[in-house]
Amino acid sequence: MDYSLTSMIKLPIPEIEEELKQIADMLLATIDLRDKTTGRHSRNVALYALAIGTAMGLDKAQLKSLYIVGIFHDVGKFGISEKVLFKPGKLDREEFDLVKTHSKRSADIIRSIPLIKDLAQAVECHHERYDGTGYPYGLKGENIPLLSRIIAVADAFDAMTEDRCYKKSLCLKDAVTELEKMVFTQFDPAVVAAFVHWLDQQNLLSPEEALKKLDLQPAPGKGVVAGGKPESAARHGLAWVQEGQIFVKDPEQGQAKATLTPCTGITIHVNGVPVEAAIEVSAADEIKVLPLSHKEPGFIKVHVSQDKLSAYLEIKTDDLISYKLMDAGASHCLVLRAQQKRTKFAPVNFEGILKLLQKQGVEYGIDYTIIKQLIEYPYDGMVEVARGQAPTLPEDGKVELFFDESLDMAKTLENAGNIDFKEINKLPTVGVGDPLALNYDPQMGLPGKDVSGRIIPPTEPVQFNLLAGKGVELTDDGKKAFAVTEGLPKVKKRGVNWTVTVDSVLYHPGDVNLGTGNIRFRGNVQIAGCVDNGMSVSATGDVIVSSLVTGAKVTAGSNIIVKGNVVNGELIAGGFVILTQAIEPLIKRLYQYLDKVYGVALENYRYISSTQKVRFGHILTFLKEKKYRQELSYAETLERKLKEYDLKLLGVYEEMLTGAVNQLVGINIINFTGPEDFKSCIDNIRDVLNYVDSVSHSHGTIRLTCALNSTIASPGDVQVNGPGCFNTGIHSGGAVSITGVFRGGNIYAGDYLYICEAGSEMGTKTRLAVAEGKKIKLDVVYPGVCVQVGRRSKVLEDRLTRVEIFLDDDNNLKLSNY
Incomplete structure (x- = not known):
């Protein structure tokens, strides 16, 4: 171009805070060191944007923001490779994607400057297009910030009128033609119209006659009429908006009329003709402003909660959308702006809401005050308008224990591996008459009512049953348990049944x-x-x-x-298991012998006693000598065997068993008077047998x-949690676990066997065995240790670590590491 276009712009530069000015100067100076084109472009865009903003009637604060956005809009390019920025040819997709990041980079820089962080969005969106195809967010139309739409036009205009590494500049007229081609696609038509009118009014489209205008001073050497004297300040046409009306001032002779650009929400009629695009107007024109409005219908729905204790109204209000023409200062290119107003109305009146509720069966707990407020001050959302009354919760019965059940012996033993042994002696013992538990009756809840008016019964409370076990009795009403012996109190809970017992300790x-x-x-x-x-x-x-x-x-x-x-x-x-396994077959055999003899003896007794007086013991003695010596002499065998065992484990059954056997030994058998005495002895042995059978499975x-x-x-199980065992024999029906050493001796485990260290370097004789199908697990084992699984055994020859011994699928002994 043969003249400096930006030099024609003599608008006052907005005053900028010194701190911000220093930041701007520093950034632009840094950019100039790398690329004077980008620095000059940023300054030009800021000036063009000022010119467009002035033509559109923006106030001083908006003009200041516009200027700052123009200065900073491309600072993000500083982080993009020069190879890409200055590429003479067309950018490929990857390069173009990289260039597109500069708008976000620029916005990030703006956000880091507290004084102007609110302008970051305007910077970020200056490459959005009016048709929604721009970047980075694809915003469309007036959703793009106004400052961004202005910067977009100024940015494109300067790019077209300046030489670049990849293209030559366009003349001013061609650049304007390009801008006009891209309205409604790339650019806001109102912004382009304002810029073109500004250029026209400055006579910049005829550069040889550039004149100063209202706020635009001609560049030196330009705007001079024939004769060499500056032309007087000629005035163009003006238009403005005040209190919703448009006013027009005609231009001085030979100058352009003011232009109006309509906006959404307002219909403008000029001399009876609706205006759809920018139009020149004069003071003589009849201009009518017709604000538009439309209604967005709403709805009301009733929702009842699943438990039917609440009813809600889902509300979408009827909205009346209306527009008001906003006041605007005098401008040659007046772009109208409208303010939208949304007025909300309830879709249904008070009676209508009540009918909707009634239709849904809502009749109870309606909040009429809330409904009236919704009619008077409607809003969108969900609101509770009826609330039922939930039934009050019952108070369950309960059993209060007067002892600490957590110190129950059984529970102590279950957790013995994890507790402090010092606490084991702190067991709760009770004396005769001490209270153990109190059973409280439940309290019924009150019924409720749902929003339909239906009665909701309360849930049934839990009633506990207090039961007395051994060593415990209940009061007559069954509510209180007390001890009848000294010992350890326990409670066994099965659902609502709580059985309290006292174990003698x-x-x-x-x-x-x-x-x-x-x-x-x-x-x-x-x-x-x-x-x-x-x-x-x-x-x-x-x-x-x-x-x-x-x-x-x-x-x-x-x-x-x-x-x-x-x-x-x-x-x-x-001991129950060991004892019962030993004596159960003996007692069972004796019971079978006695039962067999009883039938024969009873028949003989009935026959003999009918003719002579005789004891039942005489019959038994005779049968013992003649026919049933083995059967009736077996009591002596059992008596000898019982002396080998500690029968105290049988409790009361010890006396029952030893007493019955004593009656059958030697000459004592003769003391049975009648068959009922002998039958009672047999019954006692049967009771002992049943008891022994019942406890034989406890481990x-x-x-x-x-x-x-x-x-x-x-x-x-057997657990050794300490140094270990030496020259010791262990026989366990369960698992054996030794966290220390097992050296010398033998172990048999019915389940798995674990030992931290087995045997010794000296080859101390050590034998380890488990039942078939079980495993032996050894962290360290020395040579000479014999291991056995089922019937398969082996003497280990080497020192092994972390070894597991078991039978494989072929029933062969296998060693593997774990």
């Missing part, structure tokens, strides 16, 4: 020695000290020894815990820390 505060004698107790035993050499402790329940067991025997019907070492001792847990466990030269037997 013997707490021995010191050592078991010659001074105390042996302990035999029907219940659980706790020993605070040691069990000394030659002593024995037996209990029908659990036995806990807080210290050493040396040269002593401990037998428990259930579980054994020894917190100290076991030296030359014998531990037998689950006990043993837990200890260390054993030396000892014997350990349990139908359940």
